[in-house]
Amino acid sequence: MPASGELPASAHEGLGTRQFGFYVHVPFCVTRCGYCDFNTYTATELGPGASRADYADTAIEEIRLARRVLGDAELPVETVFFGGGTPTLLPADDLVRILRAVDAEFGLAPGAEVTTEANPESVDPAYLHRLRSGGFNRVSFGMQSAKEHVLTVLDRRHTAGRPAQAVREAHDAGFAHVNLDLIYSTPGESDDDWRDSLAAAIEAGPDHVSAYSLIVEDGTRLAARIRRGELPMPDDDVAADRYVIADTMLAAAGFGWYEVSNWATSVAARCRHNLLYWTGGDWWGVGPGAHGHVGGTRWWNVKHPAAYASRLATGSSPAHAREVLAEGDRQVERLMLELRLDSGYPLAEIGPHARTAVARALGDGLLEPEPFTTGRAVLTLKGRLLADALVRDLT
Structure with a gap:
């Protein structure tokens, strides 16, 4: 950084x-x-x-x-x-x-x-x-x-x-x-x-x-x-x-x-x-160890309060390192986060390679049928219990 x-x-x-x-x-x-x-x-x-x-x-x-x-x-x-x-x-x-x-x-x-x-x-x-x-x-x-x-x-x-x-x-x-x-x-x-x-x-x-x-x-x-x-x-x-x-x-x-x-x-x-x-907004993280994210760039500050204060006292950024997320990584993160919401994730944005997994999730009762018919993948109660595994299947 x-x-x-x-x-x-x-x-x-x-x-x-x-x-x-x-x-x-x-x-x-x-x-x-x-x-x-x-x-x-x-x-x-x-x-x-x-x-x-x-x-x-x-x-x-x-x-x-x-x-x-x-x-x-x-x-x-x-x-x-x-x-x-x-x-x-x-x-x-x-x-x-x-x-x-x-x-x-x-x-x-x-x-x-x-x-x-x-x-x-x-x-x-x-x-x-x-x-x-x-x-x-x-x-x-x-x-x-x-x-x-x-x-x-x-x-x-x-x-x-x-x-x-x-x-x-x-x-x-x-x-x-x-x-x-x-x-x-x-x-x-x-x-x-x-x-x-x-x-x-x-x-x-x-x-x-x-x-x-x-x-x-x-x-x-x-x-x-x-x-x-x-x-x-x-x-x-x-x-x-x-x-x-x-x-x-x-x-x-x-x-x-x-x-x-x-x-x-x-x-x-x-x-x-x-x-x-x-939902993919931007934020600035203030403080030791805090993470920020703006436009696909993520960074994190030095962890110890003394090192944090020292950098700012000299006019330097307290950020320790950063990463610029590739488009594919951003899409995976979006799926991982939005699928956990009651609004769900648009089916049209799930890749063709995962269509079989989507159909299986619906058949296994992990996705709500009604939102599915309107193009949204929304978790059932059972799906919420298995959300992490389902995300892995869809990526």
Whole structure:
């Protein structure tokens, strides 16, 4: 990646005709959860050259760099998503300052979606009111489970009832859109534990729920515990059963699936930032280890906050490397992402070599018959369970 952060000419083609967003990575956590392999750092892991106190100013420097790299193109920002880590470990005023820098350099589109992730214990009513008054309009809480013993296995620090309280506080602060993140198939979790967690999430009153099967990542404490035989490895069949339980309970409560792992109570409640990813939009990733994508060029920043800050302090791009996706790779990614959506993928754009696989998927009940007749490949519930395998068959 050039030190200037310059993108190839191909990335600028069509710039401004696709939706544009910002992802802001805040890499700080109080402790590291046992299952997490994200690019995050506790206070003892930061070392010299980086601090929470300076982070907002450093992130703002990258936003200014983004404006220089992308030139004068009109790029109203449709979505901004603060993820982590735990963005809400920064003062609320710091998050608002970063958002204002995005607005100052690019301009927020009318009705832009502005989300922050938060741990339930990292916010209070005053904090949420400050975010809402500063332009945030969506918050996503990491609930994971309503069962204390499951939270203990995951090394989560909040108490089981705190997410519901945080949702109420967010509503009281004026947030219309609130998500709860759940994880299923944690070792030691039963079907009834999972039903209780879903019931608690629904009762809390969010308008969006994300539910993900636990993935055991190499190098995590959870992987080490499983390797030592302290915990069982999650079972794929159990995970499939838990997914069906989730879809059934959420549907009965008025949540419709719109992406394999995401349910919302209305179209307005869907996460527009994630839809930007899934439908081939452009975004700039701010922060250590953050990924960006513009016009088929993908790049990623250096991982450590100290190296990230050092590069920006000298006027250099923090990007570590980039790749320019070939047209074939872009088509495969488009199929992989759009097939996971409730709108599906156009049958006309699936290559002739995969027509037999398409017919077999329809016959096996993986694709909905009615959309199929109008030219769309849309997954059934069974198809959602086998989405990854189906994508491999179609590419």
